Amino acid sequence: MTETSAGTGAGAGTGTGTGAGTGAGAGAAATLEELERRAAARRDRPAYGHDALISCDRLVRVFSADGVEVQALQGLDLLVREGELMALVGASGSGKSTLMNILAGLDTPTAGVARVAGRDLLTMTARERLRYRREVVGFVWQQTARNLLPYLTAAQNVALPVQLRGRSRARQRAEHVGALLEVTGVADCRDRRPHEMSGGQQQRVAIAVALANHPSVLLADEPTGELDSRTAEEVFAAFRRANDELGTTVVIVTHDQEVAREVRRTVAIRDGRTSTEILRRTEVDAATGEEETVAREYAMLDRAGRLQLPADYTEGLGMRDRVVLRLEQDHIGVWPDDTDPGGH
Numbered sequence: 354m355t356e357t358s359a360g361t362g363a364g365a366g367t368g369t370g371t372g373a374g375t376g377a378g379a380g381a382a383a384t385l386e387e388l389e390r391r392a393a394a395r396r397d398r399p400a401y402g403h404d405a406l407i408s409c410d411r412l413v414r415v416f417s418a419d420g421v422e423v424q425a426l427q428g429l430d431l432l433v434r435e436g437e438l439m440a441l442v443g444a445s446g447s448g449k450s451t452l453m454n455i456l457a458g459l460d461t462p463t464a465g466v467a468r469v470a471g472r473d474l475l476t477m478t479a480r481e482r483l484r485y486r487r488e489v490v491g492f493v494w495q496q497t498a499r500n501l502l503p504y505l506t507a508a509q510n511v512a513l514p515v516q517l518r519g520r521s522r523a524r525q526r527a528e529h530v531g532a533l534l535e536v537t538g539v540a541d542c543r544d545r546r547p548h549e550m551s552g553g554q555q556q557r558v559a560i561a562v563a564l565a566n567h568p569s570v571l572l573a574d575e576p577t578g579e580l581d582s583r584t585a586e587e588v589f590a591a592f593r594r595a596n597d598e599l600g601t602t603v604v605i606v607t608h609d610q611e612v613a614r615e616v617r618r619t620v621a622i623r624d625g626r627t628s629t630e631i632l633r634r635t636e637v638d639a640a641t642g643e644e645e646t647v648a649r650e651y652a653m654l655d656r657a658g659r660l661q662l663p664a665d666y667t668e669g670l671g672m673r674d675r676v677v678l679r680l681e682q683d684h685i686g687v688w689p690d691d692t693d694p695g696g697h
């Protein structure tokens with residue numbers, strides 16, 4: 354394989370991606386014409402996330418408690434396309450719930466951009482925020498008791514948000530409620546109150562409630578956290594049907610490896626940023642003709658060209674502070690800095 358350029362010099366730190374990349378590609382000074390062409394291409398490029406339903410761009414959330422600052426989100430980038438069913442995973446304290454609360458319109462970011470279905474979550478007025486929570490997003494919480502009103506039946510719980518919006522007749526409403534309980538697989542629970550249902554049934558009714566006003570996005574924070582694995586599977590099936598049959602975009606925060614494996618896209622959050630992403634696709638084995646799921650893990654490359662290398666890779670190769678980058682024909686090589694064997 355031919356090297357297009359022999360390295361950007363040992364000074365290419367891990368945090369200086371763009372400098373390293375363009376330096377290697379440019380080689381000798383670019384002509385004025387070439388620079389003008391590049392500037393024009395940049396101008397014509399569509400804005401970041403222009404076709405995404407959810408777009409978070411360098412999102413920051415800082416909490417201050419007792420004079421101590423906690424940076425829960427530290428410049429998080431995330432794009433979710435319409436119709437996706439995806440999972441968010443990450444260690445405790447990585448910022449998942451903070452992100453979900455922002456997307457749900459329950460909390461406001463400190464800085465950055467967060468847009469959902471064309472709404473700007475940083476600049477919404479209180480009235481717009483209320484409307485956003487009623488009409489654009491649906492939410493399912495981990496605690497089953499938090500999702501439903503205890504003195505109403507399943508059907509009444511699902512009908513309530515529709516009634517509050519006040520745009521349909523009683524008969525239409527009853528049909529709509531029946532259809533939603535059908536989609537989530539709990540039609541037999543329509544006249545039961547929450548205490549007369551299992552935890553899994555309650556969560557499936559909660560999904561129907563969240564879907565009641567045809568939201569663009571369904572958000573769920575650990576919706577199967579309090580359930581055993583079989584019941585969790587049934588609840589997950591209801592999310593999948595909402596996604597398949599109603600086309601609702603679904604984002605689920607989960608610790609449950611089984612749930613995370615069931616979706617095509619899993620994004621991991623680390624220290625308040627998206628760090629890696631796993632995409633799964635179905636392939637047919639040429640020899641046996643059997644379908645199998647192939648999973649591939651990707652690192653996230655942000656708009657400044659920054660890349661978070663997995664800690665086990667960098668530690669295994671003794672990479673610290675700075676690395677050597679080389680642009681090859683079809684990939685970029687990353688080597689430990691060998692100018693000082695001590696790594697200092």
Ligand SMILES: Nc1ncnc2c1ncn2[C@@H]1O[C@H](COP(=O)(O)OP(=O)(O)OP(=O)(O)O)[C@@H](O)[C@H]1O
Binds near residue numbers: 447450
């Ligand atoms: N209201 C708040 N005030 C102060 N700090 C907060 C607040 N909410 C969250 N944090 C802090 O922000 C960081 C991220 O918390 P968050 O709840 O988003 O994490 P998480 O990934 O959802 O964790 P878990 O999986 O345990 O729910 C944590 O350090 C947490 O202590």
